[in-house]
Amino acid sequence: MINANKIREDFPILQQKAYGKRLVYLDSAATAQKPQAMLQAMDTFYKTSYANVHRGIYQLGEEATLQYEMVREKVAKFINAQREEIIFTKSATEAANLLAHSLGEKLQEGDEILLTEMEHHSNLVPWQQLAKKKKLVVKYILLKNDGTLDMKAARELCTKKTKILSTVHVSNVLGTINPVKELMALAHKQGALGIIDGAQSVPHLPVDVKELDCDFLFFSGHKLLGPSGVGTLYGKRKHLEQMEPFLFGGDMIKEVSFAGASWNDVPWKFEAGTPNITGVIGLGAAIDYISALGMAQVAEHGKELIAYARQELAKISGITLYGPKEGIAVVSFSILGIPPHDVAALLDREGLAVRAGNHCAMPLLSKLGVPGTVRASFSVYNAKEDVDVLVAGIKKAQEVFRQ
Amino acid sequence: MNATKEKMKENQEAEMKNAGLQEEVRFSDDLYREHILDHFKNPRNFGELRDCTLRHKELNPLCGDEMEIMLKINGQQAQEKKLADISFQGQGCAISMAAASLLSEHVKGKSVEEIKNVQPEEMLGLLGIQVGVVRMKCALLALKTLQKVLEE
Numbered sequence: 001m002i003n004a005n006k007i008r009e010d011f012p013i014l015q016q017k018a019y020g021k022r023l024v025y026l027d028s029a030a031t032a033q034k035p036q037a038m039l040q041a042m043d044t045f046y047k048t049s050y051a052n053v054h055r056g057i058y059q060l061g062e063e064a065t066l067q068y069e070m071v072r073e074k075v076a077k078f079i080n081a082q083r084e085e086i087i088f089t090k091s092a093t094e095a096a097n098l099l100a101h102s103l104g105e106k107l108q109e110g111d112e113i114l115l116t117e118m119e120h121h122s123n124l125v126p127w128q129q130l131a132k133k134k135k136l137v138v139k140y141i142l143l144k145n146d147g148t149l150d151m152k153a154a155r156e157l158c159t160k161k162t163k164i165l166s167t168v169h170v171s172n173v174l175g176t177i178n179p180v181k182e183l184m185a186l187a188h189k190q191g192a193l194g195i196i197d198g199a200q201s202v203p204h205l206p207v208d209v210k211e212l213d214c215d216f217l218f219f220s221g222h223k224l225l226g227p228s229g230v231g232t233l234y235g236k237r238k239h240l241e242q243m244e245p246f247l248f249g250g251d252m253i254k255e256v257s258f259a260g261a262s263w264n265d266v267p268w269k270f271e272a273g274t275p276n277i278t279g280v281i282g283l284g285a286a287i288d289y290i291s292a293l294g295m296a297q298v299a300e301h302g303k304e305l306i307a308y309a310r311q312e313l314a315k316i317s318g319i320t321l322y323g324p325k326e327g328i329a330v331v332s333f334s335i336l337g338i339p340p341h342d343v344a345a346l347l348d349r350e351g352l353a354v355r356a357g358n359h360c361a362m363p364l365l366s367k368l369g370v371p372g373t374v375r376a377s378f379s380v381y382n383a384k385e386d387v388d389v390l391v392a393g394i395k396k397a398q399e400v401f402r403q
Numbered sequence: 404m405n406a407t408k409e410k411m412k413e414n415q416e417a418e419m420k421n422a423g424l425q426e427e428v429r430f431s432d433d434l435y436r437e438h439i440l441d442h443f444k445n446p447r448n449f450g451e452l453r454d455c456t457l458r459h460k461e462l463n464p465l466c467g468d469e470m471e472i473m474l475k476i477n478g479q480q481a482q483e484k485k486l487a488d489i490s491f492q493g494q495g496c497a498i499s500m501a502a503a504s505l506l507s508e509h510v511k512g513k514s515v516e517e518i519k520n521v522q523p524e525e526m527l528g529l530l531g532i533q534v535g536v537v538r539m540k541c542a543l544l545a546l547k548t549l550q551k552v553l554e555e
Binding site: 338339340341342345346357358365371372400401403 | 538
């Protein structure tokens with residue numbers, strides 16, 4: 001059982017007030033706030049162990065490298081992978097770009113990439129650009145009115161022509177939990193590679209890459225209570241071995257001469273340049289923190305909060321809720337007569353931080369037929385009381401606009 | 404958050420100065436004052452302008468705002484050109500819609516040269532509210548669109 005009010009004490013930023021009111025942070029899907037233990041870990045690392053990794057043979061260099069590589073092990077364990085299958089990137093977006101670049105090299109004119117209609121721009125634009133360059137075809141698995149994927153359409157759209165199926169696990173707009181295991185099986189049946197965008201799922205659900213049988217999965221650190229500037233790409237070793245690097249430079253090479261270069265082993269082949277070393281240390285501490293809470297409990301908490309939020313929000317007159325009844329971590333809505341940004345601006349004055357707009361998913365919003373929504377998203381530090389503050393804030397906004 | 408808020412306010416003031424804004428203009432802290440809501444709910448000069456001579460559309464990806472401005476210009480010589488009529492249509496937040504409505508009233512009948520010289524501070528003065536850095540785009544979308552039309 002998650003005790004959000006107790007957990008909140010671990011987050012220094014949430015002790016602040018906004019406009020004299022308790023700060024109620026409901027934008028964790030954009031980025032999550034940070035626990036003291038994570039901040040402390042980064043501070044301590046900078047003060048006691050910082051040096052470049054995989055280079056210095058002096059004590060600090062050894063220590064920094066050891067700690068950095070221990071986080072790789074930790075991340076691997078967290079999603080049930082092997083440590084050489086974990087690549088640190090600067091973001092989930094960079095991971096998606098890495099995949100589009102490196103997998104794209106082997107695709108040929110007419111090959112198909114299958115996405116869903118609920119992708120975030122980060123798992124959409126890289127594939128679109130690749131398709132443009134290599135004359136590939138991008139297809140989309142349809143979204144049903146209830147905010148879930150049309151699996152019948154998925155089965156029809158996934159054919160022998162499909163080379164890559166890439167899908168978001170949890171929608172950052174609707175909170176839908178997609179049947180990714182089934183989608184991965186569908187891809188494999190047709191000989192395609194299966195990719196999962198775990199940016200919104202890894203912070204809220206137990207994710208096991210072996211159980212899902214995905215070929216690749218990526219997520220960002222900052223949504224997982226970790227620092228910004230660090231992301232993770234998981235890939236099955238057999239694929240990573242055969243892929244060409246995305247970025248070239250230091251640390252990713254085995255040997256360089258004036259005539260050419262050969263590549264380092266996986267995963268370092270994909271980590272060119274000095275990585276975000278301290279960011280990785282922070283990610284490790286964030287994983288320690290959330291693991292101690294228990295991912296099963298975290299998931300239960302996320303689902304309960306959404307169920308409660310949907311139940312309470314539905315009571316407000318003039319509200320439209322988007323997404324399925326059973327979602328996680330995210331709820332989107334609009335209020336009749338008040339544009340989303342104005343709802344957000346009025347909620348701000350009540351100490352509430354929510355997001356308004358298209359949430360980097362413009363095609364999905366056009367499908368919903370709205371230019372934007374208001375989105376409230378939750379994390380382990382949010383309690384049901386936060387939903388009550390939100391509901392009261394919306395009612396107050398409606399009063400202002402009724403004047 | 405007080406220290407941060409102070410800092411933000413300072414930044415905002417610096418930002419406004421950069422945008423050529425006068426410090427002495429007093430802005431209300433309340434974004435949704437009566438006249439803003441009035442102009443949002445009953446926008447003036449809203450809709451299609453049938454005999455327009457110029458039109459231009461701008462987007463604000465932050466809010467998903469869409470703004471199209473239509474103009475009817477009279478006069479042949481550059482110095483004589485006047486804005487005989489104006490209308491706008493689109494969708495967006497209350498701030499951007501109210502700004503368009505207020506601006507349309509403000510510029511109707513003015514010469515093209517005058518309109519080209521309307522400064523951001525004048526627009527914010529019409530709104531009479533304190534607009535933060537992030538929503539400055541909403542407040543200035545109508546003016547930006549209008550001046551783009553005239554450039555063409």
